[in-house]
Structure formats: structure tokens, C-alpha cells
Amino acid sequence: MSTTAPELSGRLGHLFKHAQLRLAELNAEALAPFGISGRELAVLLVLAGQEAASQQQAAGRLGVDRTTMVAFLDALEDKELVARRPDPDDRRRNVVVLTAKGADTLKRATAASDAAERRFLAPLAAADATRFRAALQAVALHDDART
Amino acid sequence: MSTTAPELSGRLGHLFKHAQLRLAELNAEALAPFGISGRELAVLLVLAGQEAASQQQAAGRLGVDRTTMVAFLDALEDKELVARRPDPDDRRRNVVVLTAKGADTLKRATAASDAAERRFLAPLAAADATRFRAALQAVALHDDART
DNA sequence: TGAAGAACGTCAGCTTCACTGACATTCACG
DNA sequence: CGTGAATGTCAGTGAAGCTGACGTTCTTCA
Numbered sequence: 001m002s003t004t005a006p007e008l009s010g011r012l013g014h015l016f017k018h019a020q021l022r023l024a025e026l027n028a029e030a031l032a033p034f035g036i037s038g039r040e041l042a043v044l045l046v047l048a049g050q051e052a053a054s055q056q057q058a059a060g061r062l063g064v065d066r067t068t069m070v071a072f073l074d075a076l077e078d079k080e081l082v083a084r085r086p087d088p089d090d091r092r093r094n095v096v097v098l099t100a101k102g103a104d105t106l107k108r109a110t111a112a113s114d115a116a117e118r119r120f121l122a123p124l125a126a127a128d129a130t131r132f133r134a135a136l137q138a139v140a141l142h143d144d145a146r147t
Numbered sequence: 148m149s150t151t152a153p154e155l156s157g158r159l160g161h162l163f164k165h166a167q168l169r170l171a172e173l174n175a176e177a178l179a180p181f182g183i184s185g186r187e188l189a190v191l192l193v194l195a196g197q198e199a200a201s202q203q204q205a206a207g208r209l210g211v212d213r214t215t216m217v218a219f220l221d222a223l224e225d226k227e228l229v230a231r232r233p234d235p236d237d238r239r240r241n242v243v244v245l246t247a248k249g250a251d252t253l254k255r256a257t258a259a260s261d262a263a264e265r266r267f268l269a270p271l272a273a274a275d276a277t278r279f280r281a282a283l284q285a286v287a288l289h290d291d292a293r294t
Numbered sequence: 295t296g297a298a299g300a301a302c303g304t305c306a307g308c309t310t311c312a313c314t315g316a317c318a319t320t321c322a323c324g
Numbered sequence: 325c326g327t328g329a330a331t332g333t334c335a336g337t338g339a340a341g342c343t344g345a346c347g348t349t350c351t352t353c354a
Contacts, residue, residue: 007196008209009284012170012264013185018210019287020163027160038160039340049154056302062155063165068341070304092302092349117159123285128278132286135279137156138270140166186311203331215312217333239320239331 023120030116034109035079041113043072044106047082047098054093055084081105170267177263181256182226188260190219191253194229194245201240202231228252 008014027038036044046061047053053061059069073096076082081102087093098106121129155161174185183191193208194200200208206216220243223229228249234240245253268276 007192008189009288011189011192011260012267012280012283013174014189014210015280015283015287016163016167016170019283020160020167022287023159023163042155042158042161045154045158054302065342066303067305067343071341090302090350094303113158120159120286124282128282131275131278132282133159133162135271135275135282136159136162136166139267139279140162140169141156142169142270201331212313213332214314214334218312237321237331241332 023117026116026120027113030112031109034105034112036076036081036105036109038113040072040076040081041106041109043069043076044081044098044102045110047096048103048106052095052097054087055096056093058096076102170264173263173267174260177259178256181252181259183223183228183252183256185260187219187223187228188253188256190216190223191228191245191249192257194243195250195253199242199244201234202243203240205243223249 024038031038031041042062043058046058049061055069055073056066059066062069064072073082073084077084080099083097083099084094085097087095121132124132171185178185178188189209190205193205196208202216202220203213206213209216211219220229220231224231227246229243230246231241231243234242268279271279
């Protein structure tokens, strides 16, 4: 990986690609001991955020398709981190909850992922890192309600 | 696209994903009139950066695999934006150069992409946008020479 | 009450992106 | 020359995520 010609280092797209790649690597590394991916951690986070969500609600919160959520939950259920139970009030739905193991994994994996983020931001001074986060939020959340 | 639970808006990974998605959309929109993708523009940029590059050199500069470069060049050659010519000094190599049409497209597409970047950064004040770029560069280029 | 329509979860198939592995050609070096 | 490396090419693979179709269940309205 020598790479990255000067013509490209000014392009936002290129910078984003490499930044995300690096973050993904750090994250995967940090999460490996827990046997979960960054996306699976995100699912756990969403499920922990509110009690008793249906699969589709969880998918909506994560911003992924419901069919994608099926695969995530299949994997997490295999690892016994979440459990699907039919919703007694609406038998079309599955209520998805964290297991005890899931809650524990979530807690420790989140800490590991936080550490990865800190390593990712290490090249920046503390104040710059804070500003960076804020700016990223501003451009990311800006106008998602377009269509 | 309601989306994006509060549990996730603090996660860098999630923010990156959505920021990149938005940038990609703006870019694709801006580039559509030229019939090229953001990646193809990047290839053109790299080729314009130095005269007479082999495919593999170009791939190295772009940070992609040489097999990936084949597909890019196939597409760009179909559009008559680049030309492959056997290198007289080393007949294993193809020298890849911009055509006149390619150079023209590059110039205009770059301007359009710049405008897209400006729109992407619009939520930020000018000074913040500059800092954001710098920070992104710092974290992206940080330590790619790991392995 | 019962029939039509919508919501939910699931599955198969497709698309995109980029990689690995294998191959032929060409070069370089002894 | 002849062996080994570099180059371009192609087929196959894997991840990620989507669309479309299907069966089940709920809702609503006549």
C-alpha cells in the first residue's frame, strides 16, 4: 500500500474511502475477540436502545432493509446474543431482545470499539477530534429526508 | 429514510457510512451528464497526473488492484476517453493515455465534482469545511504503511 | 361476518465492488 | 538459450445489500 497520488488526496471521495477503510480495520480488529462485526455491534446497539423492538423497527432504526436484518439476526441468534420471540400482541411480528450474553457482549464490545475510534482519531488533537465528529454529523445527517 | 437512532449517531462508523453515501449521491448526480462514475473520474485524474503510465502504475496510484484497473480501462476505452497503446520499450505493458475527449471530459467533470463537494460541505462554515478536509486527510493517510 | 388489502418475516435471485488464482506473453538475468 | 519475474487478462469468489415473490397474520369496512 504505497498508493494515493497527490491528484487524489484532495478529493473527498478518495479520502472518505481510505478513512472508512482504516476505521473498519481498526474496528474489526477490536471486535474480533467478541466474534462480531461492526455491523452486528450496531444491531446490538439498536436493540439495546429500546425494549422489545420488532425486526422491522430495528431495521428502520439501523437504516437497513428488513431483508438485511433477517441475515443479521440469524447470525446473532446463532451466537446466542439475541433471541427472537413471537410478539403475543401481533403474531406477524418477532420481538427481538438481547440475551444476557448479548448484553454483556454489547457492553464490552462497545468499549473495545470506542477504543478503536480513539485510535482512529489519534492523529488529531482532542479539540480537532471533537470538531471532526461534529462536522461529520452535520454533513451526514444533513438532508437525508430528500425523497 | 427516517432512520438513524440516537444510539448510532455517535458511532463513527455509522456517520461515515451515511456521509459517504450522501457524497456518492451528489457526485453521481454531478457526473451523470458526462457518463462517468466517480471512480472513473479518479482514474482519469490519475492518468492526467503523469504522462504515459502503465496500467499497473495507474492502479498503484489509485490504490486499487490491477485486475480492477482492467475493468475501469475497458469502460473508459469504450467511451473513448482513454487509449491503451503497447509500450514500445516494454511490450508487456500498455501505456494508457487520455484522449482529447478524455482530457476535455476530465476538466469539465472535475469542475462538476468540485461543485458537488461544495454542496456536500455546505452545512459547514467555510473555516470548518477546511478543517474537516484537513482532519480527514490526517486520519485517512495516517498509517497506511502498516503491513 | 367475511373478504380485501396491508404489514411482517422469509427466501431466492440479482447487482456492485473488488479481490484471488490461473494463464499467456514478454522481459531480464545468468 | 532457459528459468524466473512482471504485466495484462479472465474466470471465479466473497461480501454487502437490494428487489420481488410468497405465506402468514392482522385490520378494516361493508
